[in-house]
Amino acid sequence: MSNNVVLQCQDLKKSYQDAGRKVEVLKGVDFQVSAGESISIIGASGSGKSTLLHLLGGLDSSTSGDVLINGKSIQRMSAKEQGLWRNQHLGFIYQFHHLLPEFTALENIAMPLFIRGDNKAASLQAARSMIEKVGLSDRETHKPAELSGGERQRIAIARALVTNPLCILADEPTGNLDEENAERVYQMMLDLNQELQTSLIVVTHDKKLASRAERQLSIVGGVLSE
Numbered sequence: 001m002s003n004n005v006v007l008q009c010q011d012l013k014k015s016y017q018d019a020g021r022k023v024e025v026l027k028g029v030d031f032q033v034s035a036g037e038s039i040s041i042i043g044a045s046g047s048g049k050s051t052l053l054h055l056l057g058g059l060d061s062s063t064s065g066d067v068l069i070n071g072k073s074i075q076r077m078s079a080k081e082q083g084l085w086r087n088q089h090l091g092f093i094y095q096f097h098h099l100l101p102e103f104t105a106l107e108n109i110a111m112p113l114f115i116r117g118d119n120k121a122a123s124l125q126a127a128r129s130m131i132e133k134v135g136l137s138d139r140e141t142h143k144p145a146e147l148s149g150g151e152r153q154r155i156a157i158a159r160a161l162v163t164n165p166l167c168i169l170a171d172e173p174t175g176n177l178d179e180e181n182a183e184r185v186y187q188m189m190l191d192l193n194q195e196l197q198t199s200l201i202v203v204t205h206d207k208k209l210a211s212r213a214e215r216q217l218s219i220v221g222g223v224l225s226e
């Protein structure tokens with residue numbers, strides 16, 4: 001495996017047992033992600049996009065196959081190791097921001113650093129530099145309820161990037177925004193991906209947005225194609 005491969009997905013399969021019936025969602029997915037690459041994934045509703053992202057992030061286990069992050073198999077790690085690896089190497093962005101309501105925008109961004117036990121002042125300093133990158137320095141002390149939908153997603157992007165991860169996994173990150181905001185937030189993710197050389201895997205149903213990533217993948221019938 002070459003050095004600049006940050007994530008590798010090997011013959012990944014996932015099926016669910018549903019009322020005695022086996023539902024095969026992923027039937028052998030293979031691909032790899034290089035450092036700094038942006039990749040979009042499209043597919044019909046129910047095609048397995050979220051399932052794939054969960055497996056890539058070690059949030060769910062595969063039926064067979066493996067995911068290597070920075071060369072290490074997450075399937076073979078203990079839950080505790082997975083949590084550490086995830087905190088260290090991955091960032092997550094979802095359709096709903098999942099910001100903690102009782103914390104300020106700045107504290108929410110610093111949260112992954114607090115969780116890993118970093119020094120509080122240093123964590124807030126890192127969060128301050130990220131909030132600047134998403135253009136919201138004047139909203140540092142706002143609680144999530146005091147932010148617009150687009151602003152909340154920009155805070156969620158800053159939170160995902162604050163640990164300087166190898167790869168961001170984003171599941172419909174603009175799905176909840178109007179067209180103009182979706183456009184702006186999506187472009188911001190691509191720009192930061194370039195600036196910070198963080199890889200980005202983004203699931204979107206918007207073909208126009210998807211086409212702006214360096215590589216476009218689609219899931220059809222449980223198989224991923226380029």
Ligand SMILES: Nc1ncnc2c1ncn2[C@@H]1O[C@H](COP(=O)(O)OP(=O)(O)OP(=O)(O)O)[C@@H](O)[C@H]1O
Nearest residue numbers: 016017018025043044045046047048049050051052
């Ligand atoms: N825990 C589960 N148990 C049983 N079936 C599941 C489970 N999670 C997902 N599925 C099924 O797996 C398939 C893929 O679901 P997934 O959420 O990955 O789709 P998706 O591509 O993200 O769809 P959407 O675009 O609607 O978000 C669906 O048919 C779903 O019903």
Ligand SMILES: [Mg+2]
Nearest residue numbers: 049050051171
């Ligand atoms: Mg989904």
